[in-house]
Amino acid sequence: MHANFVMRASERGYNKFLSTGESSSYIGGHPEAIVTRHSSFNFGPYETGRAGFGRVRVFGDETFSGAGCGYNIHPHHNFIICAFVLQGQLTHVNTVGNIDQLTPGDFYAFSAGSGGKHCELNLKSDDMHAIYIWIMPDQLFLPPSYSRSHFDALANRNKLVTLVGNADGALRVSQDIKVSRLVSDASMTLNYAPTSTSHGVYAFVLEGEVARDEITLGRRDSTGIWGAQRIEFRTGTQETDLLIVETAP
Amino acid sequence: MIGESLKRFMCMGCGFLYDEVFGLPEHGLAPGTRWADIPEDWVCPDCGTPKHRFEMVEIPYAAGQPLPPASAQQTA
Numbered sequence: 161m162h163a164n165f166v167m168r169a170s171e172r173g174y175n176k177f178l179s180t181g182e183s184s185s186y187i188g189g190h191p192e193a194i195v196t197r198h199s200s201f202n203f204g205p206y207e208t209g210r211a212g213f214g215r216v217r218v219f220g221d222e223t224f225s226g227a228g229c230g231y232n233i234h235p236h237h238n239f240i241i242c243a244f245v246l247q248g249q250l251t252h253v254n255t256v257g258n259i260d261q262l263t264p265g266d267f268y269a270f271s272a273g274s275g276g277k278h279c280e281l282n283l284k285s286d287d288m289h290a291i292y293i294w295i296m297p298d299q300l301f302l303p304p305s306y307s308r309s310h311f312d313a314l315a316n317r318n319k320l321v322t323l324v325g326n327a328d329g330a331l332r333v334s335q336d337i338k339v340s341r342l343v344s345d346a347s348m349t350l351n352y353a354p355t356s357t358s359h360g361v362y363a364f365v366l367e368g369e370v371a372r373d374e375i376t377l378g379r380r381d382s383t384g385i386w387g388a389q390r391i392e393f394r395t396g397t398q399e400t401d402l403l404i405v406e407t408a409p
Numbered sequence: 410m411i412g413e414s415l416k417r418f419m420c421m422g423c424g425f426l427y428d429e430v431f432g433l434p435e436h437g438l439a440p441g442t443r444w445a446d447i448p449e450d451w452v453c454p455d456c457g458t459p460k461h462r463f464e465m466v467e468i469p470y471a472a473g474q475p476l477p478p479a480s481a482q483q484t485a
Contacts, residue, residue: 204422207462217421217464235455238424271425274474296466300417300426301474 173199174208185188194225214407218294230281236272240295249286254278256306273302313343336408344395352391368400422458
């Protein structure tokens with residue numbers, strides 16, 4: 161799990177789930193409702209890729225199409241599940257006691273701990289698009305918890321903001337991990353310094369173009385980097401949206 | 410296998426934990442049942458994920474966990 165890599169958007173796992181048939185106990189919505197998932201790491205029926213990255217096990221680029229589409233309520237333990245809404249509206253219901261609606265820029269961290277259920281739905285006819293990241297916890301069976309926040313892309317233009325992890329204003333989770341986001345509207349250089357050289361960095365281009373060394377990453381391309389003291393990312397001249405996950409090994 | 414410490418396995422589909430110490434008596438796996446002795450066609454009782462998609466973890470329990478059986482618990 162500790163070799164550097166570049167993963168093109170098309171190299172990810174791809175699964176399409178209908179609200180009817182075999183997966184219908186999980187997938188909700190009208191018969192035409194569809195969940196599509198591009199997985200950076202092995203998840204569900206996708207088993208031929210990378211196992212994960214550091215403490216991350218799931219990195220899903222998901223779209224819920226069709227009103228009522230999404231995941232019916234289902235159980236979890238232990239995983240810290242984060243969702244970052246990019247488009248549309250996500251309705252999240254959990255057994256911690258939250259009914260939440262998230263729109264672009266909103267994100268949550270749901271720590272299933274000793275046991276919790278959740279439901280993820282798109283109640284609108286417009287597509288809902290979100291990134292889901294599942295993180296291993298640093299302790300088993302923690303008390304379940306839910307927290308949410310908002311990333312203001314306009315106010316934070318051309319500035320890296322830590323959304324999850326040990327940083328001012330970020331959602332705290334019980335793991336040595338940091339999720340940060342950069343939206344730039346001009347070409348700029350980001351010098352990212354991991355907490356230590358034992359930490360890994362997984363950078364995923366949501367929109368636009370990002371160059372690192374001689375490699376240019378396009379939309380939904382990603383790269384995993386281990387052992388660096390400093391990583392230089394150069395964003396393109398067009399609007400760029402970059403998600404950076406830093407994790408303990 | 411004798412003398413090897415008991416291990417914990419986590420379901421990569423939902424986070425369900427199988428701890429060899431406790432087994433899953435409600436699913437017919439007695440405490441102490443080794444992972445290797447569970448049939449290969451066994452699936453996660455919560456989400457149906459196949460056995461080979463569990464990962465061995467060396468993560469400690471949170472304070473107060475795992476809880477004693479429900480019959481021994483007191484309500485706060």
